[in-house]
Amino acid sequence: IGAIPSEQAGQPLLIPEGNYGWFGEVFLQDTQWDGGTAYYGVGTRQHIQTTYGKKLDPTSSSSWFTLKAKGTSTQADTHLQRFTNIWNGGNDENTKKPAVPEPIVSAYNRLTVSGASGKQPHLMETLAAGDRGHIGTWRFYIRNPTEVEDTAQGLRGWVDSNPRVAASNLRFDGSKATSGAREGWNAVSNLIGGAHRTGAISGDVGDGSGGDRGLVAEGNFDDNIFPDSSVNNNRWQAFGGPGSTAGTGFHHAIAYDVPRAPLTSIGQFQHAQLSRYNFEPGFVVGNSYANPRIPLNKTIAADFAGQAIEVVDISYEVNSTLWDANFFSTLAPDYKSTGNSAGDYDTAFNFKSLQSGTTNLPNPRMRFAPQGSDTSLNGIIDDAGQKAPQAMASRILIDGSFNVNSTSKTAWKAILSTMGGAELPVINKTATPGSSQWARQDGIHFNRFGTTISDTPYLKGDGRSEAFSQGWRELSSDELDQLAEQIVVEIKARGPFRSFGDFVNRDPASSNVEYQRKGALQAALDRVVNTAAAIPSEIALPASNPPGASFSAAVSGENQAVGHAAYLMQGDVLQSLAPILQVRSDYFRIRTCGEALDASGKVIATAICEAFVQRVADYIDPVEKPETATADLTSNVNKIFGRRFQLVSFRWLSPTEI
DSSP, X not given: OOOOOGGGTTSOOOOOTTOEEOOOEEOOOOOOXXXXXXTTSSOSHHHHHHHHSOOOOTTTOXXXXXXXXXXXXXXXXXXXXXXXXXXXXXXXXXXXXXXXXXXXXXXXXXXXTTOTTSOXXXXXXXXXXXXOOOOEEEOOOBOOSSOOOOGGGOOOTTTSSOTTHHHHOOOOOOOOOSSSSOOOTTTTOSBOOOOSSTTOOTTTSTTSSSOOSSOEEETTSOGGGSOOEEEETTEEEEOBXXXXXXXXXXXXXXXXXXXXXXXXXXXXXXXXXXXXXXXSOSOOTTOOOOOTTSOTTOSEETTGGGSSOOEEOHHHHHHXXXXXXXXXXXXXXXXXXXXXXXXXXXXXXXXXXXXXXSSOOSSTTEEEOOOTXXXXXXXXXXXXXXXXXXXXXXXXXXXXXXXXXXXXXXHHHHHHHTTBSOEEEEEOTTSSSOOEEEEEOOSEEEOSSSSBSOSSOBOTTOOSOTHHHHSOEEEOHHHHHHHHHHHHHHHHHHOOOSSHHHHHSOOTTOSXXXXXXXXXXXXXXXXHTSSTTTSOTTTOOBOOOOOSTTSOOOOSSOBTTTTSTTSOOHHHHHHHHGGGEESSXXXXXEEEEEEEEOTTSOEEEEEEEXXXXXXXXXXXXXXXXXXXXXXXXXXXXXXXXXXXXXEEEEEEEOGGGO
């Protein structure tokens, strides 16, 4: 057509009939470069200004972050800050309107009218008439465990990246590819652009430097540029889980649980959205995997790669704060289907029935144990004022708590076995609207979700099974036995744990690098349950440590399916068992022996007794209420001796009972 007259700048472009138009690749593009050379193609603000006449305002939208690994000695060690997001990347200096800095790269020099080069031209009159039904598709991939082709870019699924970023806030972690393969560590992005066509190589698509960044694929070239999908009940359904195609993935892949009832376990907070950026884990509470952007012996990278950005091990900090100070008693009106939302405890619960034990709390392992002066639940709350939560907690006992410092394989196997035979609600994914039914499984299973869409579990070595992304993990009897054994190995090596947070977390202060990488429970699970034999390559490829001096060697034999439904994380175990787990015992059996001797020292009588004692919430000195924090104690007796022990039973033993 020739050059556009300057007086027509900014005006609609009129093109005569008979001319052809075509579409270049449109993709997300880095917009800042921390060096003088545009090593990553059109990656500098200066290049954008020179080529497209648009200058990015670096203060307008400083919200796109990434942590990039070092590729060669000529590149910076990392990239962190991006000055754009999808919607607003800066201002056009002339129009003052938002300018999208993602360049449209022309393929004019590869164009033929026949389209043989891969670029399909369209007559202008066809476009004007609206007969061109589809121009392009912007294709994103939520990170999956089989399609990241660069082995150096293998993230551990959804603990090294955050799949919620795209839906929660648009602070995407940048993008970069050095070949036609989809890459991840350099982008650390859960959104990876697809190649323009099968076998695409660097320079053949995108910006000429291995673009492939959220590529807009032309709709009339090859079938393989379209995301695989099908129509069900008038809805387009894509594929997820292990892969993004009909041959590798599934239509339904569960990522998180939405509570349908009041919570009963702190472990259920693993589904809470506590991480903001993509370089934070998708699962925070209960997770103990080390963040590879932080040195293994630390919990904070105070100045990541000299970028003046603090990267915090959010899982470590949250676990340290949350687990030891909080629990769900289930003693609240919300747990009762009375329709009472005004907080009237005595309407929702019968005080005397709870006191006598004829009525259980919604979690029957929690037992209500009121003080002698208590006459009503509302009275306890009113008397305690701001200390009401602590006052109510001091009146709750656990029926059969388990000390995680136990080194008995039999005991651990017994506690893990309690997860056998439970019923699970399953949604019928083909029904409209979806209905649910109860499924009962006999095996040991730790389901991450309150409701699943698969009525069968994933078993070791099942391969490409829908249950891996839609259901739960079932343990065989051999796996259960081995898991109990390996947990004991970890407890003996790392324990005793003095706080529950210590039990859940990794140990950055340890001299053993394995203890720095993950917590004791996760280490045992990874050795027994999440193995290559259990999760084969058609489900997940191996994970790998990122290159570059700014990253730690956090990855140790895991695969890229971490976070998927049937990858058993310690958060799944804690979600089920946390309400009964402790790091100390409160109930003790004490045996003692007394002997009477004659003048010669000969034993002439022996007496053996046995007592069971229970630690209770009351302090030795009743001047202070049970809900008083230990840091606020004023009584020296209570500071020294703490809580009271009650004698539960006492008896004399016969010699045959010893």
